[in-house]
Amino acid sequence: MKEERGGLYYAQNLPLPETPGPGQEPEPWGQTRIIGRPRPRVDAYERVSAAAVFPSDVALPGLLYGAILRCPHPHALVKSLNFKAAQASPGVWAVLSGADPEADLAWPYGRGRAESRLFDRHCRFEGEAVAAVAAETPYQAADALRAIGVEYEVLPFLADERRALEPGAPQVHQAGNRVSPPQVYQRGDVAQGLAEADVVLEQTYRTEAEVHTPLERHGCVACWEGDRLTIWESTQGVYAIQAAAARVLGLPLSKVRVIGHYMGGGFGSKLQLGKYTIIAALLARKAARPVKLFLSREETYLAVGNRPPANMRLKAGVKKDGRLTALEFSCLGTGGAYPAGGTSLVDWQVKDLYACPNVRTETEDVYINAGPARPFRAPGHPQGAWALEQMMDALAEAIQMDPVELRLRNVPAVSQARPGQPAYTSTGLRQCLEEGARAFGWSEARQRLAASNRNGHLRRGVGMAAGLWVAGGGRPPATVVLKLFADGSANLNLGASDIGTGTKTVMALVVAEELGLEPSAIQIEHADTGTTQFATPSGGSKTVPTESPAVRAAAIRVKQELLRLAAQDLKAEPAGLTFQGAEVVLKSDPTKRVKITEISGLKKQGVVVGVGYRGPNPEKKAVNPFAAQFCEVEVNTRTGEVRLLSFLGAHDSGRVMDRLTYDNQVCGGITMGVGLALTEVRVLDRAQTGKMVNRNWHDYKLPTALDVPAEIVSLPIDLPDDEANSTGAKGLGEPVTIPTAAAVANAVYQATGIRVTDTPISPARLCQLLSERPGRG
Amino acid sequence: MAKDDHPDKGRGRGVTRRGFLTTLGVGAAGAAVTGRAAATSEGEAEVRAGLELTRLELLVNGRRHRLLVEPRWSLLFVLRDKLGLTGAKPGCERGECGACTVLIDGLPRYACQTLALEAEGQEITTLEGLMNGEELGPVQQAFVQEDAFQCGYCTPGQIVAAEGLLRANPQPTLDQIRAGLSGNLCRCGTYAHIFKAVQRAADLKRGRGEGQ
Numbered sequence: 001m002k003e004e005r006g007g008l009y010y011a012q013n014l015p016l017p018e019t020p021g022p023g024q025e026p027e028p029w030g031q032t033r034i035i036g037r038p039r040p041r042v043d044a045y046e047r048v049s050a051a052a053v054f055p056s057d058v059a060l061p062g063l064l065y066g067a068i069l070r071c072p073h074p075h076a077l078v079k080s081l082n083f084k085a086a087q088a089s090p091g092v093w094a095v096l097s098g099a100d101p102e103a104d105l106a107w108p109y110g111r112g113r114a115e116s117r118l119f120d121r122h123c124r125f126e127g128e129a130v131a132a133v134a135a136e137t138p139y140q141a142a143d144a145l146r147a148i149g150v151e152y153e154v155l156p157f158l159a160d161e162r163r164a165l166e167p168g169a170p171q172v173h174q175a176g177n178r179v180s181p182p183q184v185y186q187r188g189d190v191a192q193g194l195a196e197a198d199v200v201l202e203q204t205y206r207t208e209a210e211v212h213t214p215l216e217r218h219g220c221v222a223c224w225e226g227d228r229l230t231i232w233e234s235t236q237g238v239y240a241i242q243a244a245a246a247r248v249l250g251l252p253l254s255k256v257r258v259i260g261h262y263m264g265g266g267f268g269s270k271l272q273l274g275k276y277t278i279i280a281a282l283l284a285r286k287a288a289r290p291v292k293l294f295l296s297r298e299e300t301y302l303a304v305g306n307r308p309p310a311n312m313r314l315k316a317g318v319k320k321d322g323r324l325t326a327l328e329f330s331c332l333g334t335g336g337a338y339p340a341g342g343t344s345l346v347d348w349q350v351k352d353l354y355a356c357p358n359v360r361t362e363t364e365d366v367y368i369n370a371g372p373a374r375p376f377r378a379p380g381h382p383q384g385a386w387a388l389e390q391m392m393d394a395l396a397e398a399i400q401m402d403p404v405e406l407r408l409r410n411v412p413a414v415s416q417a418r419p420g421q422p423a424y425t426s427t428g429l430r431q432c433l434e435e436g437a438r439a440f441g442w443s444e445a446r447q448r449l450a451a452s453n454r455n456g457h458l459r460r461g462v463g464m465a466a467g468l469w470v471a472g473g474g475r476p477p478a479t480v481v482l483k484l485f486a487d488g489s490a491n492l493n494l495g496a497s498d499i500g501t502g503t504k505t506v507m508a509l510v511v512a513e514e515l516g517l518e519p520s521a522i523q524i525e526h527a528d529t530g531t532t533q534f535a536t537p538s539g540g541s542k543t544v545p546t547e548s549p550a551v552r553a554a555a556i557r558v559k560q561e562l563l564r565l566a567a568q569d570l571k572a573e574p575a576g577l578t579f580q581g582a583e584v585v586l587k588s589d590p591t592k593r594v595k596i597t598e599i600s601g602l603k604k605q606g607v608v609v610g611v612g613y614r615g616p617n618p619e620k621k622a623v624n625p626f627a628a629q630f631c632e633v634e635v636n637t638r639t640g641e642v643r644l645l646s647f648l649g650a651h652d653s654g655r656v657m658d659r660l661t662y663d664n665q666v667c668g669g670i671t672m673g674v675g676l677a678l679t680e681v682r683v684l685d686r687a688q689t690g691k692m693v694n695r696n697w698h699d700y701k702l703p704t705a706l707d708v709p710a711e712i713v714s715l716p717i718d719l720p721d722d723e724a725n726s727t728g729a730k731g732l733g734e735p736v737t738i739p740t741a742a743a744v745a746n747a748v749y750q751a752t753g754i755r756v757t758d759t760p761i762s763p764a765r766l767c768q769l770l771s772e773r774p775g776r777g
Numbered sequence: 778m779a780k781d782d783h784p785d786k787g788r789g790r791g792v793t794r795r796g797f798l799t800t801l802g803v804g805a806a807g808a809a810v811t812g813r814a815a816a817t818s819e820g821e822a823e824v825r826a827g828l829e830l831t832r833l834e835l836l837v838n839g840r841r842h843r844l845l846v847e848p849r850w851s852l853l854f855v856l857r858d859k860l861g862l863t864g865a866k867p868g869c870e871r872g873e874c875g876a877c878t879v880l881i882d883g884l885p886r887y888a889c890q891t892l893a894l895e896a897e898g899q900e901i902t903t904l905e906g907l908m909n910g911e912e913l914g915p916v917q918q919a920f921v922q923e924d925a926f927q928c929g930y931c932t933p934g935q936i937v938a939a940e941g942l943l944r945a946n947p948q949p950t951l952d953q954i955r956a957g958l959s960g961n962l963c964r965c966g967t968y969a970h971i972f973k974a975v976q977r978a979a980d981l982k983r984g985r986g987e988g989q
Contacts, residue, residue: 044921047929049913050864050904054930057863090828137858139849215868215876215930215964264866264930265964297869500928500965660924664970668927671966697873697962705958705968710951712969 008488009582010034011516016579019559026556028722029655035513035727036718038660041505042519043498052262055234056294058221064093064134066283066293067141068276069148070303071123071130074157074369074690075170078121078130082149086133089147091140093287096279097131103282105248107275109338109372116338118248118275123152124172124337125371126691127302129275134283134291157369157690161334161342162311164366172337172367179339179365185351186360187416193326193358197317199398200326205314205387206758207741208681210307211300211700212376216264218304219294222280229281230257230530234294236266236499237537242529244273249281257530266499267672268375269305271537301695305374306682308333308342310383314350318395322409324356329387331363335373342366342373345380348470349388349738351417353429354410359417369690375539377669378469378734382676382741386759389465389742393749402446403746404437407466407628415622422620425473425723426730428652432628432717433466436650439715440464440630449750457637460645461751466628467738472653472731473623473724474545478614479533482511482554483607484562488582488597489521492554495535496547497527501733502661503543507551509658510727514555516581541625541731544657546614548727554612561608565601569594615725623724625653626717627735629670631709633747637770640763642678642748647740648713654730655720665732666714673740674703678760833897837862838906852896853877853888856903864904864933868962875961878934878941879903885941885960904933907940915981916940916974925974927965935961939975948979 011033020026029035046052071078083095096103098119105118119129131148135141156170163169164177171177194200220233229251235241238258246256263270280293295304310333317326329350335342343363351359396403411430414421437443445462452460480494492511498504504526508519526532535547563574566584570577570592577584584599586592602608617623632645649666656662679701683694694700720728741759749755754769830845837860844859853870856862856879865888868876872890879888880902907914913921916939926932935958942949942957949957954975963971 038924040921040924044924045913047926047932048917048920048936049908050862050933052929053863054866056867056930057857059858059861059863137847137850138854139847213964215874215928215962216866217868263928265928267964294867297871297873500926502927664924664927664967667969668966671968672964696871697869698871702962702964703966703968704962705955705971708966708968710955710969710972 008518008521009516010512010518012581014516014581016516017514019556019563019579021575022560026552026726028720028726028728029513032513035509036656036659039505039509039519039658040660041502042508042522042524043504054216054262054264055220055232055260056216056264058232058292060221060223060290062289064136064287064289064291065138065141066132066134066280066291067138067145068129068279068299069131069145069150070299071126071128071152073123073152073154074126074159075155076123076152077155078123079151079153081131085147085149086144089140089144091136092133092144093136093289094134094283095131096283096286102285105278118278125302125369127299127371129279132279132283134287159368159370159684159686159690161309161332161366161368164334164368172369177366179335179342179367182362182364184360184362185347185417188358190326190328190358190360194315194317197325198320199395200315200317201391201394201398202313202315203391203394203757205312205390207310207383207386207676208759209309210376210676210680211682212267212269212305213300213697213702214265214267214269217295217297217300218270218274218276220277220280221290221292222277222284223290224285228255230259231277231281232259233277234263234270235260236263236270236497236539237535238497238527238529239495239534240271240537241273241277245277245281248273248278259530260497260527263497263499267377268379268539271375271539274304297697298695301692301700302371305376306371307376308335308373310343310346312346312383312387314387314391316391316395318399320399322399322401322406324354324410326358327356329361332366333363334366334368336370337367338372340373341379343380345470346384348417349381349384349467352415353388353466353468354407355412355416356410370684377672378738381467381469381734381738382673385465385467385738385742386745389739390745390755390757393463393746394755402443403464404433404442407433415624418622420620422622425618425621425623426654426719426721427626428717428719429466429468429626431719432626432650432652435717436628436630436648436715439650439713440648442630445632459635459637459751460632461635461747461749462630462632463743463745463747463750464628464630465739465742465746467735468624468626469541469731469735469738470624472541472545472625472735473617474542474614474731475617476614478535478546478550480547480550480554480612481533482551482558482610482612484558484602486597486603486606488517490515490517491523491525492551493525493532494547494551495527495529495532496543497538499538501538501543501665502658503538503547505661506544506657507547510548510551511555514552515558516579541734544729545654545725545731548657548729549725550612550614552612552726554610557610557612558608561610562596562599562602565599565608566594569600618723621723623721623730625651625730625732625735627651627739629739629743631743631747633744633751635748635751635766637752640766640770642744642761642766644674644709646711647709648715649736650715650717651732651735652717652719653732653735654724655728656716656718657729662716662732663714666736667712669733669736670712670740671703671708673737674708674744676759677741677744678762679703679707681760831894833893835893835896835901836899837901838903846893848892848894850893851889852879852891852893855893856888862903862905866930866933868931873962874931875938876931876934878937878961880937880941883941883944885938904937907936915985916943916978919974919978919981923970923974923977925967925970927967931961931963935963935971939978942975943979943982947982949975
């Protein structure tokens with residue numbers, strides 16, 4: 001039996017990574033045994049067997065179902081509410097509105113800049129919350145919503161950000177439609193740079209608003225026990241929800257417990273508190289029963305975020321040898337009806353991706369009567385890449401240079417947009433471009449396609465684009481606790497959410513690598529403010545580089561403690577001991593050894609605990625992931641359809657932690673980018689009603705199994721970034737979707753000669769552009 | 778495309794996404810508007826009062842359940858909230874995403890667009906029904922091995938749709954897999970891994986002598 005327990009260890013007799021002395025920094029991993037290999041997820045069983053309990057699945061005794069009445073107009077005042085019929089409706093336990101003193105709460109939409117209420121009588125977007133009910137079935141809750149009488153005063157609306165600053169435009173807020181004065185960034189002298197250029201091109205671009213629509217809708221279950229509130233929330237960060245909910249409700253943190261073990265996708269839209277959570281909590285208190293409140297799919301299109309539209313102009317100068325001399329960029333955008341970063345980071349690619357001495361960007365963020373934006377996978381970046389990477393393609397053609405070569409001529413060594421222009425801890429941009437092009441067969445494909453298919457109606461083309469993500473280095477704080485049980489198995493406790501990226505799996509692999517344990521011998525407890533350690537939300541591609549060094553630190557603490565305890569058994573100094581598989585061995589006399597599970601201190605204590613913290617990032621350095629993607633398309637010039645034949649993503653995200661989940665992220669990011677390129681657009685009825693007309697998956701098209709390339713090749717540029725942190729990992733989840741749409745557009749251009757500057761490249765748009773082409777043969 | 782390679786080949790009794798929506802959309806929309814439901818498996822026009830609790834016997838994963846339901850309740854609601862079978866997930870509740878896919882008499886159907894009453898007398902299989910006790914079935918195993926999911930929320934529907942496809946067509950081509958799974962959205966974008974998983978599942982099933 002004892003021997004079988006020894007089987008918890010995969011590294012029988014193999015030395016484990018060296019244990020640093022107390023207070024010392026660990027050495028970077030050399031050759032890893034388990035990190036970087038393809039490993040199925042530690043929670044795969046739960047996710048495929050229905051054992052995973054998502055917040056949508058939570059059931060409690062006496063559970064009621066909540067629902068929210070939402071304003072059907074883009075801009076209106078609620079004049080009166082009548083709940084008489086709703087209250088009498090069968091199964092109804094609670095009705096809630098701003099008339100209830102406990103629900104008359106300030107709502108932090110505007111981060112202090114634009115006053116709002118939980119139930120605001122002034123509804124500034126379609127889908128704003130007006131009232132809510134809780135009933136015994138969702139059907140009865142829907143009946144009760146329909147029974148609420150509402151009188152609205154409908155106000156003039158603004159549904160097009162491009163008209164926000166026109167004289168006489170309807171005002172979203174009293175102080176006007178500008179969120180803030182235009183933001184300007186400048187380095188060098190753009191006029192001079194343009195004058196020095198051999199070629200100057202200028203072009204406008206537009207990306208349409210996209211909506212996140214994770215498969216699990218936004219929502220929660222709220223349950224009170226006296227004055228203590230427990231929330232099961234579909235969220236990317238339980239601690240962020242706890243803090244915001246406690247603040248809004250005026251409760252101490254210790255009275256609010258948020259649990260989010262599983263969650264069905266967020267993509268940035270579940271980083272923050274939504275009104276629905278507070279409404280569920282208030283309904284539950286009023287009804288004295290737990291309430292489940294999940295939005296309908298239609299509501300998720302209106303009220304819980306979007307990737308804002310971007311109206312961009314880019315002017316660029318280049319020398320014949322490929323050196324960029326100037327970039328001048330402007331963007332008008334909108335985060336909707338409240339301050340929500342409508343132009344946030346749209347200019348970052350322009351400012352930082354390529355070496356260019358003269359850069360000026362100007363962004364203008366305005367209000368419109370539409371739902372507030374929320375961060376959406378690499379906020380601003382795919383939009384900026386859509387402009388910059390198509391411009392790079394055009395510049396390359398103008399100077400008759402290969403697009404990959406043009407980018408290689410402008411690979412920067414430092415982060416030019418940051419104060420002091422710090423160096424990157426590592427940059428694999430050059431390798432992404434070179435190795436990606438080689439693996440894709442870029443040069444051959446360009447020659448092959450340039451020489452063929454100019455006559456038929458099926459035209460093929462290849463395109464590529466590059467990118468970087470502004471964050472992705474992770475940062476403190478993070479605290480994790482690792483417990484080693486007496487039988488050698490372990491429990492890892494961290495507060496981070498696993499949003500589908502494989503956080504739990506990667507963290508288990510870190511423990512496995514460090515302790516020599518089988519990942520299956522590691523139990524993981526996570527994403528619960530009541531029982532797990534503090535973590536910031538899983539977003540910004542920072543979870544792995546933030547949490548994994550803390551996990552490694554915790555594992556090292558466990559090892560240090562085991563060495564200390566083993567030293568008592570072996571009557572030696574801890575520094576003279578080392579791990580060999582499941583044993584601790586005296587370095588000077590390897591016959592002196594003790595099995596980890598036989599260490600008397602461990603047996604006596606029952607457990608050894610290691611606490612790990614995330615240390616600081618290196619000073620005066622930038623930690624960023626880099627990317628290049630390549631694709632081949634086939635355009636049907638009769639129907640305007642674009643078929644994706646192949647896609648390759650070459651990514652430098654530091655060390656590859658789990659090759660299986662890594663490849664999956666690449667696959668997913670590209671698929672999402674295909675949506676931006678080809679199908680996704682929020683359609684507002686700008687002229688007549690201001691309402692969103694495609695608030696469902698039938699009319700708002702996500703890529704399906706029929707729309708993606710059959711195979712997406714992931715080419716990791718596996719460069720452990722040992723300067724960034726102790727595991728050498730950088731973020732992956734966002735860079736994988738940054739260059740995609742631009743790469744598709746560039747491929748469509750090569751195939752057809754048509755440059756589609758506005759998303760999406762729909763069949764209708766492409767057909768129109770093809771028909772307008774002069775001299776069409 | 779050669780005739781034999783047509784994606785719909787082997788889809789048994791010809792459930793297409795379009796036909797499926799047409800037949801089921803009417804019943805559910807009618808129920809929502811009027812609180813009444815036209816509901817029998819054969820499509821006869823038997824109308825029952827909307828809010829009156831009605832006796833129902835459902836055969837789910839080989840087990841008989843007797844319960845009282847409102848005629849307007851969807852099969853999805855009954856499975857999840859009355860029988861505690863949370864494998865099928867609500868994603869849109871309007872027949873668009875496939876997260877609620879179950880097998881009805883072996884065919885993939887959207888449980889959100891099926892009234893519980895419509896499913897009476899038919900054999901319903903949910904994700905839970907693909908397990909052998911605590912052991913994963915072959916499609917589930919293949920999804921684990923190929924990492925054919927991220928958040929896992931659409932996964933039950935993908936697995937059940939794949940199961941239905943493989944029961945009708947044990948050796949699907951890639952195009953047939955794509956068509957067979959085209960009624961199931963994955964916002965995480967793991968389709969390319971799902972294709973591989975379905976191919977592997979077909980191999981695993983063949984190895985077990987299933988679906989010959």
